[in-house]
Amino acid sequence: SQELEQSPQSLIVQEGKNLTINCTSSKTLYGLYWYKQKYGEGLIFLMMLQKGGEEKSHEKITAKLDEKKQQSSLHITASQPSHAGIYLCGAVTWGTGTASKLTFGTGTRLQVTL
Amino acid sequence: NAGVTQTPKFQVLKTGQSMTLQCAQDMNHEYMSWYRQDPGMGLRLIHYSVGAGITDQGEVPNGYNVSRSTTEDFPLRLLSAAPSQTSVYFCASSYSRLAGTYEQYFGPGTRLTVT
Numbered sequence: 243s244q245e246l247e248q249s250p251q252s253l254i255v256q257e258g259k260n261l262t263i264n265c266t267s268s269k270t271l272y273g274l275y276w277y278k279q280k281y282g283e284g285l286i287f288l289m290m291l292q293k294g295g296e297e298k299s300h301e302k303i304t305a306k307l308d309e310k311k312q313q314s315s316l317h318i319t320a321s322q323p324s325h326a327g328i329y330l331c332g333a334v335t336w337g338t339g340t341a342s343k344l345t346f347g348t349g350t351r352l353q354v355t356l
Numbered sequence: 357n358a359g360v361t362q363t364p365k366f367q368v369l370k371t372g373q374s375m376t377l378q379c380a381q382d383m384n385h386e387y388m389s390w391y392r393q394d395p396g397m398g399l400r401l402i403h404y405s406v407g408a409g410i411t412d413q414g415e416v417p418n419g420y421n422v423s424r425s426t427t428e429d430f431p432l433r434l435l436s437a438a439p440s441q442t443s444v445y446f447c448a449s450s451y452s453r454l455a456g457t458y459e460q461y462f463g464p465g466t467r468l469t470v471t
Contacts, residue, residue, distance in 0.1 A: 248398075275460060285446070285462040292457070330398055332460070344389065344448075344460060345415060346399035 245269055246333050246347035254353045255321050263350045265331030267312040272342055273334035274314045276305050279349075280327045288316075288329075318352075326354045357382050362447050362463035369437040369470045377432040377466050379447030385461070387450040388430040389414070390422065392443040393465075399446065405430055437470045444468070 247266045255261050265274065276288040289298045294309025302319045318325055332346045363378045381388065389404035391414075401414030405424040419441060421433040430449075434441060445466045451458040 246398075251396075273457070277462075284464045287459050287461075290459060332399075343401060343404055343412070343414065344450075345401050346391070348396065348398040 245335065245345055246331060248329075248331060248347040248350050250350060251348065252351040252353075254355060256355050257322060258320055261318050261321060261352070263316045263329050263331075263352075265314045265316070265333070265347055267333045267335070269312070269333070269335045271307070271309060271312055271314075271333050271335070274307055275332035275334075275344070276303075276314070276316055277330045277332065278327050279330060285330065321352075321354050323354050323356070326352055328352070359383070360447055360449050360461050360463035362445075362466050364466060365464065366467050367469070369434075369468065371437060371439060371470060373437050374433070374435050375437065377434075377445055377447075377468070379430045379432065379463060380428050381449040381461070382428065383449065383451070383461070384427060385449035385451050386427070387452060387460075388424065389448050389460075390420070390430070390432045391446045391448065392416065392441075393446060394443050402432065402445075439470045442468060442470045 245268050249264050274291045277285040279285050291307035297306040305316045307314045328349045328351050330346050330349045332344050334342050360381045386407050390402040391399040393399050400416045402420050403422040405411045408424050411422050447463040448460045450460045
């Protein structure tokens with residue numbers, strides 16, 4: 243079963259509007275990644291969060307990690323057509339032995355209308 | 357650096373055929389992994405490796421084999437292809453065996469169709 247849940251699954255916003263995407267884990271988080279994927283293309287790294295309460299920004303995109311809630315949120319300010327795509331969160335959980343593994347959520351499909 | 361490379365980019369197989377998807381990285385990364393991406397399912401982890409000779413199963417390992425004989429290469433083998441394995445496959449690598457400490461670099465993907 244999927245350990246990560248993203249919400250919403252899809253989102254249509256008007257250009258200039260703000261939006262938030264959430265990523266919730268059923269297991270303890272040891273780190274969280276955000277990636278963006280253009281339709282039919284590869285994955286673009288946005289940012290990595292490692293500590294509870296950590297917040298990072300990249301241009302108009304801000305992400306925060308809430309360790310206690312096992313949740314991360316990604317916020318886009320003043321959305322633009324270039325923000326359209328699929329946003330994926332990836333959570334680091336413990337594998338077997340001393341190794342950790344990275345699993346992803348189902349993704350959020352974002353469309354930005356003019 | 358070439359980064360993470362995957363071959364082939366596209367492949368069509370018939371049910372029951374076998375093949376190997378190749379993945380290589382030239383960054384001396386310890387951690388390598390394989391994912392499949394299906395519509396509406398995000399990325400699902402198939403297998404991962406934290407170093408040469410060490411592999412482990414991910415979320416959806418059935419029907420796939422892996423081995424890691426060198427640091428650079430991490431091939432994914434389909435022993436008997438099934439239509440359910442039609443998907444886009446991504447390989448990724450990271451510097452540390454602790455997956456959450458460094459950026460994960462992704463390859464461009466292999467689009468596989470099984471008829």
